[in-house]
Amino acid sequence: MSITTKAYVVEEKGGPFVLKDVILDHLEPDEVLIEMKFTGLCHTDLLVQAGLMPIGSFPAVLGHEGCGVIRALGASVSNKSLALNDQVFLSFRTCTACAPCLAGQGGACTQSQALSFLRTRLDASKPSPISLGDGTPVHGQFFGQSSLARMAVVSERSVVKCDASLGFGDDELGPLAPMGCGYLTGAGTVVNVLKPRRDSSMVILGVGAVGIAALLGARALGVTNIVVVDIVAAKLELAGQLGAKYVVNTLREEDGDLGAAVRRYFPAGADFIIDTTGVGRVLQAALGALGVGGTFALVGAMPPDTELRVNALDILTGCKKIIGVIEAWSDPQQIVPLLVQWYKEGKFPIDRIVKIYPATELDRALEDLKAGKVIKPVLSWDSL
Ligand SMILES: [Zn+2]
Ligand SMILES: [Zn+2]
Incomplete structure (x- = not known):
């Protein structure tokens, strides 16, 4: 079953972020459907948009600081603790097999460029999970997620579960969205x-x-x-x-x-x-x-x-x-839960640097970022 949703598409190198209808493919067995709640904006998105860091192809959906809620699970997702409606943070994707990955230092994964920037799905023979209404393929699963989107088909390796016992409401996750990149780093x-x-x-x-x-x-x-x-x-x-x-x-x-x-x-x-x-x-x-x-x-x-x-x-x-x-040479599955726990205990008051913008106001958020008016802009998808 395919889904129509809204996502920020960058048509070409140097092109603007344009909010558009896109079509999401069905889930592969190792993928998860996420309803995005918040997405942080990071300089890496802007470097890629400007063509200063390579990705597989354009058009593309960027975004790699997403958090949201699981709406569907692939048939053979290996992390059996994941369930529908779980709150999750999205991070980069690793190969799980190289020496740094095996040592618990996934941030230093030798395949990181391929897995976060160049490839869409893990199985390179499969097309990107995102396309435009006319069938044009759109580069997806940037950092395993492409989270500048209302809904996203993400790699299970990018998914870090938020401990439900911490009791965060979905609307309270905004300041935490950049866990998987900026804060982790x-x-x-x-x-x-x-x-x-x-x-x-x-x-x-x-x-x-x-x-x-x-x-x-x-x-x-x-x-x-x-x-x-x-x-x-x-x-x-x-x-x-x-x-x-x-x-x-x-x-x-x-x-x-x-x-x-x-x-x-x-x-x-x-x-x-x-x-x-x-x-x-x-x-x-x-x-x-x-x-x-x-x-x-x-x-x-x-x-x-x-x-x-x-x-x-x-x-x-x-x-x-x-x-x-x-x-940070870090495994997101280890460091993200620790930082979230510290935030809950008041030891990591990262909300002090965050400003939340409606998802429709990405351009204003970027202007404020460039002008130094905000340190970490985060988009809220609730308005869409
Ligand atoms: Zn690796
Ligand atoms: Zn980043």
Whole structure:
């Protein structure tokens, strides 16, 4: 049985998001039909829309921070805990068989580009589950989900169940929609990769959703020595309210030398630096703030020509480690429930960065995001 629903379709590279009727195919045995409640907007959607990151084909339905309710289950879904009407978060899809996947680090899956960007269905011989009314195929299951849609046929591997005992109403899920990407990336990098001690010193570059999630993740672990760096005073004020002990605004003259500014607070340099900006000159400047034995985690999406010049002697004498972390090297099935639990307990107040928009107002949400008026815009599908 096919279903007609509404989805944001990007017709071609660089084209706008246009809300259209689309047709959904029947479920394959390992797929789940989701009625979307909320979808977060992430910069990766915009990079793909602009043609700066490749996907299988256009037209395409993007969106990879969905959450909603199960409306149908494929005939042989392997996760037997999934049932109709379950609230679920949608995340990226992994191969489940490579070394990182087997080690519980699915974010580092060696097949992630194929499974999140290039392919639609897991079984590549099957057509995309989405088409236009005239039969034109539309690239679907972006990140296993293509959740900029009212209804979606998603890969079961993208589905993370929300613990029903937490008692969230469907309308309360909005702030949590980005669990599977933005929040997982920021908080998961701290919790699963850096694993700071309570007395560790940490610098977070950039106050976006990923930076704030990293801050809240570190605070939830009891870390207090945290410097947050940005160029927007209002965002730094929010970071201060959410637990940053110190803030550095590199546009202010006295903070112009980032290394020196951080060393005012951490004279020996930081144990950990997390970059969420992907801006080369920020990375370069921040390197001077990393202490002996410190780790610099590159988390932000960055243009392919971004340079970071490292002096070999500096590495040798300073024992500094620079790592690139994709999707926090985390298994969504492990980290998402932990963050949701922390949110419920008030230890991860991520709702402070979210603004909910009716699904019809995607353009306004993106304008506000670009203008820095909102950190994490989330669309609500209830209005459709
Ligand atoms: Zn894998
Ligand atoms: Zn994302």
